[in-house]
Amino acid sequence: MEKISRTKVVDLLKRRDFGAMVNVKGWVRTRRGSKQVNFIALNDGSTINNVQIVVDLSNFDEEILKLITTGACISVNGELTESIGSGQAAEIQAREIEVLGACDNTYPLQKKGHTMEFLREIAHLRPRTNTFGAVFRIRHNMAIAIHKFFHERGFFYFHTPIITASDCEGAGQMFQVTTKNLYDLKKDENGSIIYDDDFFGKQASLTVSGQLEGELAATALGAIYTFGPTFRAENSNTPRHLAEFWMIEPEVAFNDIIDNMDLAEDFIKYCVRWALDNCYDDVKFLNDMFDKGLIERLQGVLKETFVRLPYTEGIKILEEAVAKGHKFEFPVYWGVDLASEHERFLVEEHFKRPVILTDYPKEIKAFYMKQNEDGKTVRAMDVLFPKIGEIIGGSEREADYDKLMTRIQELNIPMKDMWWYLDTRKFGSCPHSGFGLGFERLLLFVTGMTNIRDVIPFPRTPRNAEF
Amino acid sequence: MEKISRTKVVDLLKRRDFGAMVNVKGWVRTRRGSKQVNFIALNDGSTINNVQIVVDLSNFDEEILKLITTGACISVNGELTESIGSGQAAEIQAREIEVLGACDNTYPLQKKGHTMEFLREIAHLRPRTNTFGAVFRIRHNMAIAIHKFFHERGFFYFHTPIITASDCEGAGQMFQVTTKNLYDLKKDENGSIIYDDDFFGKQASLTVSGQLEGELAATALGAIYTFGPTFRAENSNTPRHLAEFWMIEPEVAFNDIIDNMDLAEDFIKYCVRWALDNCYDDVKFLNDMFDKGLIERLQGVLKETFVRLPYTEGIKILEEAVAKGHKFEFPVYWGVDLASEHERFLVEEHFKRPVILTDYPKEIKAFYMKQNEDGKTVRAMDVLFPKIGEIIGGSEREADYDKLMTRIQELNIPMKDMWWYLDTRKFGSCPHSGFGLGFERLLLFVTGMTNIRDVIPFPRTPRNAEF
Numbered sequence: 001m002e003k004i005s006r007t008k009v010v011d012l013l014k015r016r017d018f019g020a021m022v023n024v025k026g027w028v029r030t031r032r033g034s035k036q037v038n039f040i041a042l043n044d045g046s047t048i049n050n051v052q053i054v055v056d057l058s059n060f061d062e063e064i065l066k067l068i069t070t071g072a073c074i075s076v077n078g079e080l081t082e083s084i085g086s087g088q089a090a091e092i093q094a095r096e097i098e099v100l101g102a103c104d105n106t107y108p109l110q111k112k113g114h115t116m117e118f119l120r121e122i123a124h125l126r127p128r129t130n131t132f133g134a135v136f137r138i139r140h141n142m143a144i145a146i147h148k149f150f151h152e153r154g155f156f157y158f159h160t161p162i163i164t165a166s167d168c169e170g171a172g173q174m175f176q177v178t179t180k181n182l183y184d185l186k187k188d189e190n191g192s193i194i195y196d197d198d199f200f201g202k203q204a205s206l207t208v209s210g211q212l213e214g215e216l217a218a219t220a221l222g223a224i225y226t227f228g229p230t231f232r233a234e235n236s237n238t239p240r241h242l243a244e245f246w247m248i249e250p251e252v253a254f255n256d257i258i259d260n261m262d263l264a265e266d267f268i269k270y271c272v273r274w275a276l277d278n279c280y281d282d283v284k285f286l287n288d289m290f291d292k293g294l295i296e297r298l299q300g301v302l303k304e305t306f307v308r309l310p311y312t313e314g315i316k317i318l319e320e321a322v323a324k325g326h327k328f329e330f331p332v333y334w335g336v337d338l339a340s341e342h343e344r345f346l347v348e349e350h351f352k353r354p355v356i357l358t359d360y361p362k363e364i365k366a367f368y369m370k371q372n373e374d375g376k377t378v379r380a381m382d383v384l385f386p387k388i389g390e391i392i393g394g395s396e397r398e399a400d401y402d403k404l405m406t407r408i409q410e411l412n413i414p415m416k417d418m419w420w421y422l423d424t425r426k427f428g429s430c431p432h433s434g435f436g437l438g439f440e441r442l443l444l445f446v447t448g449m450t451n452i453r454d455v456i457p458f459p460r461t462p463r464n465a466e467f
Numbered sequence: 468m469e470k471i472s473r474t475k476v477v478d479l480l481k482r483r484d485f486g487a488m489v490n491v492k493g494w495v496r497t498r499r500g501s502k503q504v505n506f507i508a509l510n511d512g513s514t515i516n517n518v519q520i521v522v523d524l525s526n527f528d529e530e531i532l533k534l535i536t537t538g539a540c541i542s543v544n545g546e547l548t549e550s551i552g553s554g555q556a557a558e559i560q561a562r563e564i565e566v567l568g569a570c571d572n573t574y575p576l577q578k579k580g581h582t583m584e585f586l587r588e589i590a591h592l593r594p595r596t597n598t599f600g601a602v603f604r605i606r607h608n609m610a611i612a613i614h615k616f617f618h619e620r621g622f623f624y625f626h627t628p629i630i631t632a633s634d635c636e637g638a639g640q641m642f643q644v645t646t647k648n649l650y651d652l653k654k655d656e657n658g659s660i661i662y663d664d665d666f667f668g669k670q671a672s673l674t675v676s677g678q679l680e681g682e683l684a685a686t687a688l689g690a691i692y693t694f695g696p697t698f699r700a701e702n703s704n705t706p707r708h709l710a711e712f713w714m715i716e717p718e719v720a721f722n723d724i725i726d727n728m729d730l731a732e733d734f735i736k737y738c739v740r741w742a743l744d745n746c747y748d749d750v751k752f753l754n755d756m757f758d759k760g761l762i763e764r765l766q767g768v769l770k771e772t773f774v775r776l777p778y779t780e781g782i783k784i785l786e787e788a789v790a791k792g793h794k795f796e797f798p799v800y801w802g803v804d805l806a807s808e809h810e811r812f813l814v815e816e817h818f819k820r821p822v823i824l825t826d827y828p829k830e831i832k833a834f835y836m837k838q839n840e841d842g843k844t845v846r847a848m849d850v851l852f853p854k855i856g857e858i859i860g861g862s863e864r865e866a867d868y869d870k871l872m873t874r875i876q877e878l879n880i881p882m883k884d885m886w887w888y889l890d891t892r893k894f895g896s897c898p899h900s901g902f903g904l905g906f907e908r909l910l911l912f913v914t915g916m917t918n919i920r921d922v923i924p925f926p927r928t929p930r931n932a933e934f
Contacts, residue, residue: 006721008621008689025721026689027895044720045688046621073686073895075721101866101896124680124887125894127687136688140623147614154475154513156607161925162629162696163642163711165932175630175666176649177642177673179700182660185649193649199642199700199710201930206644213591213925213934219540220494220594221512221603222475229629229695233646233666243666244630253511254473254492254542399568420591420934427592428494428540429568458628458680463668465632467680467887 001096004077010047013090018082022092024051025075025100027128031068039086040068040094042076045127048134048281052086053078055094064097070110071103071128116454123458124467131289134282135447135455138275142442143227145274146248149267150225155250158217158224160210165202166417172232174205175243206231211249211434212368212421215397218251218432219424225250227439235462239451242440244460251434257370257379257396260433261356264383264392265306268442272301275446283446291448297386298446304353306383309346311360317350318342337364340389347384355384367407369395381435388445394435401425468563471544477513480557485549489559491518492542492567494595498535506553507535507561509543512594515601515748519553520545522561531564537577538570538595583921590925591934598756601749602914602922605742609909610694612741613715616734617692622717625684625691627677632669633884639699641672642710673698678716678901679835679888682864685718685899686891692717694906702929706918709907711927718901724837724846724863727900728823731850731859732773735909739765742913750913758915764853765913771820776813778827778844784817785809804831807856814851822851834874836862848902855912861902868892 004023007015012024026044033039036057041050053076057065068074075098083091108114108122109129119126126132147157163177179199186194195203210226217224230247250263275283276298287294318332330339338357346355359372360380369378383392398404404425408418443455453459458467471490474482479491493511500506505524508517520543524532535541542565550558575581575589576596586593593599614624630644646666653661662670677693684691697714717730742750743765754761785799797806805824813822826839827847836845850859865871871892875885910922920926925934 010621025897027687045623046690071895073897100898101892101894103893103895107894124683124890125687127684133688136625136684137623140618140625143624144614144618147611151607151611154477156512156604157610158603158607159696159713159924161711161927161932161934163698163927163932166934173646175644175646177644179640179642180649182643182647182649182652183658185652199702199929200927200932202932204932216591216934217594217603217924220592221600222493223513229626231630235666244628246626423591425568426570427568427574428538428570430492430540431567457626457684460628460630460667462666465628465630465667465669465671467628467633467683 001075001098002077006075008046009042009044009049009051012051012080012092013047013049013088015080015090018080018090020080021077021095022080023075023077024053024092026051026073028068028070028072028074028103030070038065038068040074042074043133045133048130048137048285049088052083052088052091053094053097054081054091055097060094060097064099067099067102068097069103069105069107071107072099073101073103074099116451120453120459127457130285132454134279134285135443135449136457137282138279138447139443139455141274141279142271142439142446145271145278146225146227148274149270150250153223155223155225155252156217156221158214158221158226159228160207160213160217160226160249162207162229163200163204164207165200165204166212172208173234174208175231175233177204177206208232209247209249209436211251211436214249214251214434215368215421215424215432218253218434219428219430222254223250223252237462239453240441242452242456242459242461245452245456246439248437248439249434251432253430253432255396255433256431257358257381257433260394260396260435261306261308261358261381264356264381264394264435268383268392268437269302271442272298272446276302286448294448297448301354301385306354306356307351308356308358310358311377311380314338314346314355314357317346321345321350335361335363343384343389344386347389348386354386357382357384362407365395367411367413368397368404370398371403371407383435385445388441391441391445392435392437394433396431396433399425399429399431401429468542468565469544473542475513476509476511476516476518479518479547479559480514480516480555482547482557485547485557487547488544488562489547490542490544491520491559493518493540495535495537495539495541495570497537505532505535507541509541510600512600515597515604515752516555519550519555519558520561520564521548521558522564527561527564531566534566534569535564536570536572536574538574539566540568540570541566583918587920587926594924597752599921601746601752602910602916603924604749605746605914606910606922608741608746609738609906609913612738612745613692613694615741616737617690617717620690622690622692622719623684623688625681625688625693626695627674627680627684627693627716629674629696630667630671631674632667632671633679639675640701641675642698642700644671644673675699676714676716676903678718678903681716681718681901682835682888682891682899685720685901686895686897689721690717690719704929706920707908709919709923709926709928712919712923713906715904715906716901718899720897720899722863722900723898724825724848724900727861727863727902728773728775728825728848731823731848731861731902735850735859735904736769738909739768739913743769753915761915764915768821768852773821773823773850774818775823775825777825778847781805781813781822781824784813788812788817802828802830810851810856811853814856815853821853824849824851829874832862834878834880835864835871837865838870838874850902852912855908858908858912859902859904861900863898863900866892866896866898868896
């Protein structure tokens with residue numbers, strides 16, 4: 001076959017130099033046609049759009065043609081021509097075809113219309129479908145948007161550790177990490193397992209959050225963000241929980257809670273705008289196939305200023321709704337940790353736009369949040385979104401050493417694990433704030449997918465670590 | 468204190484609107500001066516450069532002045548003025564100073580000239596030093612360069628799983644991940660531990676490489692890259708090994724080994740150029756303080772075309788050197804896995820520029836590499852760098868199902884773990900190639916640091932998982 005340098009489908013479909021000889025390589029999505037002419041829809045993953053290959057059967061060997069089945073990988077040399085019927089402006093009149101890899105009829109993606117459950121079982125092949133191609137291209141673009149947003153604003157990407165020996169953040173149950181021989185566990189005289197011979201010389205786990213280390217970095221470099229995997233060993237088999245997920249955690253010296261809200265709102269709007277500007281074909285496909293309200297919802301977030309409301313006011317609104325006869329599954333009262341139904345009522349029914357809820361009761365929030373002067377609430381701020389509920393959780397941090405110590409003692413957090421964190425308040429303490437965004441929560445919002453297992457390539461959930 | 472919006476030091480030092488009232492916030496590096504005037508060197512992490520604050524002592528309360536010690540966090544309102552003695556073009560004449568956080572004399576970073584060993588023990592504070600501020604700003608910039616390079620070329624960032632149940636890559640010893648109660652390990656009748664009640668229902672570990680899953684993605688999306696943490700449970704206490712490190716692994720459908728070499732060379736040159744263009748102040752500092760040859764070495768890589776040499780030719784060169792009297796610690800012969808001294812001889816003494824060594828004996832390389840027709844070598848390609856040795860390892864992958872199967876059987880790799888990987892060769896197989904770059908190895912090269920523990924914020928090594 002003549003050597004012509006390959007053009008990606010995404011670039012090819014933009015070309016208008018009809019008559020040029022081109023080469024494309026990709027996987028056959030469908031093949032149809034008559035006894036004289038066949039049409040191959042070829043996809044190479046660079047875009048959701050296929051390029052149509054027009055094959056005059058009389059020019060090709062039957063042995064070759066037999067191998068051009070759904071899923072086969074082929075290389076095509078041909079003439080770029082203007083297309084009328086393919087849905088794209090350009091198509092290719094095939095001159096030479098080479099089958100790089102055949103694909104027999106045991107290929108699981110032959111027919112269309114598989115259930116999402118079935119596609120999860122073949123997660124190693126699902127990126128070859130339109131839906132998951134779109135989702136993973138959007139996932140890529142959201143990651144790029146995140147790095148771009150922070151880099152442009154002078155934040156530094158900071159890698160907090162994945163393996164940790166401290167477990168005081170209390171954000172969730174942890175996975176243990178060990179190299180110990182479980183068949184020969186040495187114990188001391190009290191029957192406690194000795195970790196002296198474990199890899200790190202002590203018990204170690206997978207991180208549940210990089211925030212505490214992020215605060216160390218912010219109080220040195222000024223403004224940082226993390227973007228890495230985070231782990232929760234909770235036995236939650238729901239469409240919203242993963243045991244392994246990616247989290248973004250910015251932390252900024254000298255920011256108060258207002259700056260923090262401004263940053264969160266700018267940040268999430270930047271990401272949503274990026275999706276509409278850079279992934280329109282993929283978003284449109286998901287809108288049309290799965291969720292007719294998707295694009296409207298994305299545009300809605302961009303249009304509106306987010307409501308900023310103290311928790312106490314939020315409770316009043318919910319109590320008034322109950323008084324007027326609205327039924328919630330869970331009770332509403334001051335001090336309650338809001339359920340998703342409460343958050344969604346505020347966002348979707350009451351305000352009809354995103355809400356940043358602030359100043360939560362200290363009892364339902366973490367020890368490091370800055371205490372308000374009322375003695376009851378802390379400077380927390382959660383961003384609540386339509387369909388998703390909480391998409392961002394953050395706060396201004398307690399900068400005062402004594403107040404922080406008191407809270408740590410009240411909650412019986414073991415101090416031996418906390419000395420390094422406390423040093424930030426001991427040596428040149430400063431006001432600072434930050435938040436966490438679950439990357440897959442953002443992706444649920446931007447793709448319209450309803451199960452979090454469908455926005456990460458290889459989901460890890462209870463009893464599932466395939467591939 | 469009057470409310471003036473904060474300017475970061477990096478931006479302030481570029482301003483020339485002398486006379487303007489400005490606010491800066493940051494940490495005191497040094498304070499010196501006479502009984503009338505003091506000079507504070509203030510740093511906020513945004514740049515390696517300090518801004519000089521000029522303080523007319525007669526205008527300030529002694530109680531405030533006492534608190535302005537090394538490490539204290541202060542907010543300064545003042546007039547931007549042209550500077551003569553500070554080493555920068557601009558400085559600030561202080562009008563108001565607020566101490567945000569004091570810092571007593573127990574602060575470990577008071578004096579200069581700490582050893583790197585000591586700074587590792589206070590890794591939670593070392594980002595506040597010039598050296599580690601520079602290193603971590605460069606680290607950020609290298610991550611940005613990597614995403615930018617691949618995004619511009621149409622690659623998709625793909626998150627391969629961190630927790631894995633397969634262990635056939637064989638790249639190194641693995642950490643076990645478990646939620647089992649180690650005090651009550653259930654065993655079957657043969658004495659084997661039962662993993663049915665572990666979180667994933669089977670034994671699980673931390674990934675040693677995302678490559679195999681990356682190949683799944685490349686054969687669907689065309690061109691992908693990973694950038695995530697990777698783990699090796701090897702008991703290697705050396706300046707070149709970490710138990711937790713970050714790796715970048717591009718994988719590209721339709722690329723052969725030549726394309727792969729081109730990609731690797733373009734990629735690494737892009738990163739090095741980015742460092743010189745975007746982190747010059749930080750690189751210059753490290754050059755002047757630690758490694759006078761650093762900038763020259765970085766520029767050298769950009770100037771030269773990398774040598775491309777088959778392993779067999781490389782061995783000949785080394786054997787000739789031995790014959791001429793060059794002493795190596797380890798023996799040289801065809802089939803040997805080259806030691807760092809061999810790699811560095813080729814790069815630093817023989818060619819005096821980076822070398823891409825190709826076509827290694829199959830016995831010393833992984834099962835998935837494409838076999839050459841000689842039956843002895845595989846299409847591996849390792850990029851060897853001055854001072855570092857191997858910085859990139861990659862190959863064209865074996866695309867042929869039968870050849871791959873034969874190799875898997877020869878090596879006794881358990882097939883039950885490999886079915887999903889083999890599906891890429893069964894259903895529309897295609898030529899493809901990729902490589903892996905250890906992020907911290909790149910950083911050693913770009914920063915001139917000599918211990919890998921000093922280019923990652925919180926190193927994990929045997930018996931060390933602090934912070």
